[in-house]
Amino acid sequence: MLGGMLSTSGRVGVTAPRITLLSAVVAYSIGATPGAPDGINMSISAGPSTTEVTLDWTGAAPPFQIFRSDAPQGLTHENNRIAETTEFSWIDLPPAGDLFFYAVAVACVPNPPEVCDGVDNDCDGIIDGPGSELSCDVPHASPVCFNGTCQIGNCDADWSDCDGDQANGCEVNTLFDRNNCGACGLVCIPGYICFSGSCDIP
Numbered sequence: 344m345l346g347g348m349l350s351t352s353g354r355v356g357v358t359a360p361r362i363t364l365l366s367a368v369v370a371y372s373i374g375a376t377p378g379a380p381d382g383i384n385m386s387i388s389a390g391p392s393t394t395e396v397t398l399d400w401t402g403a404a405p406p407f408q409i410f411r412s413d414a415p416q417g418l419t420h421e422n423n424r425i426a427e428t429t430e431f432s433w434i435d436l437p438p439a440g441d442l443f444f445y446a447v448a449v450a451c452v453p454n455p456p457e458v459c460d461g462v463d464n465d466c467d468g469i470i471d472g473p474g475s476e477l478s479c480d481v482p483h484a485s486p487v488c489f490n491g492t493c494q495i496g497n498c499d500a501d502w503s504d505c506d507g508d509q510a511n512g513c514e515v516n517t518l519f520d521r522n523n524c525g526a527c528g529l530v531c532i533p534g535y536i537c538f539s540g541s542c543d544i545p
Contacts, residue, residue, distance in 0.1 A: 385447050391434065396445075398433045403449040404468040405429035410446040411437060418446050461491025482512035501540070503527050 385400035398409065409426040412418045426433060437443050455465040458478035463470045471488045479486035479493030484504070487496040495504055498513035505515045505527035515523045517540055522530050524537035531542035 383447060383449065387445060395434050395436050398435065398445060398447060400431055400447050404463075404466050405431075406450065407431075408448045408450055409433050409435070410448065411435065412444050413440055413442055415444050418444050419448055459486075459488035459491065459493050481509070482514065484512045 383400050383402045385398060388397050388399070389395075390397055400407075406427050406429050408419075408424055409428065410419050410423045411425050412420075412423040417423070425435065433447075435445075449466070453464075453466040456478075457464045457467075457469075457472050457475045459471050459475040460478075461470060463472070464475075465472070471491060475488040476486045476493070476496070479488065481493055481495055483499045483502040485496040485499075486493050488494070492509070494509045495512060498504060501516060501518045502513035503515050503517050503523065503526065504513045505523050508514070515527065517523050517525055517527070517537075519537050521535070521537040521542070524531050524542050525540035529542075531537050534544070535542040536545045537543075
């Protein structure tokens, strides 16, 4: 499940409380294929105060999850998650201890193409980004994606959404519907038909 290499930095002495940090840095994507690159490059340094450490990283797209543990095994268990951020840096104040391991993980695993489902499928930081509407099937209309659902952008020529139901699209052909002749709600009187959007005698 690791998409990055485990690396170890030098020891950093910290006082009040006394902590000796042997910083093991792991960067990977949750749910990624074992050994797959995740694009995250992370470094760790002491400070800004004598009891804090700073994590900096580049690559991938937010949000990021940050984990800390006193052992590498099970590092990314939910119980070890200490923060979530959209930034590319994190300052941590670890508890008293002798050894800590840190991991930065990006919860978003690319699964293109982008579709209209309220999820950032291609992990570009944009939920339902451009092109997501192409996954929509809205009859007789040009669709748009709004809040994770497919909706009507514009009705096709001579078609209208007369029932207000986004799911069935623009369901009425106003050229020939005698209850919506030429426009929604325009009803032809008894004995007349709707032809080319006008009520006429058959």
